[in-house]
Amino acid sequence: MTDDEPSQPPDKPPRDLGDFGDRLRRAQGEREQSQGPASGVNSRGMGMAFRMATELVAALLVGGGIGWFLDRWLETRPWLLLVFLALGMAAGTLNAFREAKRMEGSGDG
Template sequence: MSDNDDPDRSQPDAQLAEFEKRLNAKLEARRAQESKYDRPNSNGWAIGFRYGTEFIVGVLVGAALGFLVDRFLGIAPFGILIGTLIGFGAGTLNVVRAAKELGERSQR
């Protein structure tokens, strides 16, 4: 008898080849997805601009919400002061998150 006539031997080889094909396809999809988020050409100016934007937007949104609270509740300086402080905290938290994300990317 030849090797082609043995059903036990040809079946595992075909299953193994099919498994390897599926595995390689999934690995390529995963690599493409991960490389989409990599930014290898980030320079210092871009990173600094991102941090500054994250911080300023947090402060401005907090101040705007505080201003709206002042207008609706009539508690003139307190809403904007508290909103600005909360915005400062949110902006700082955003900068810390962005720095942590960039640090993790650089380690990969």
């Protein structure tokens, strides 16, 4: 390396670092656009469906369980079981609905 050659001064960023920022921003913008609902539909959709299903089943189980124990305790079989199964169904639907609304809002699966 000769002296008259303009070597890079250590305290200034190299010239192409300036437009690196621009390129990075452009690439990030493109990536955000391409990450629409079209990408990864398969596994994401499956995950969503699975979450809905667990939500519904779990609420039904909890409702049924509460009803069953209350029935055994108060000896009102089978009425409280039926009531709480219905409430569990409603709770599951509500939970699934909330989750769906949240997923729609944030977009993450």
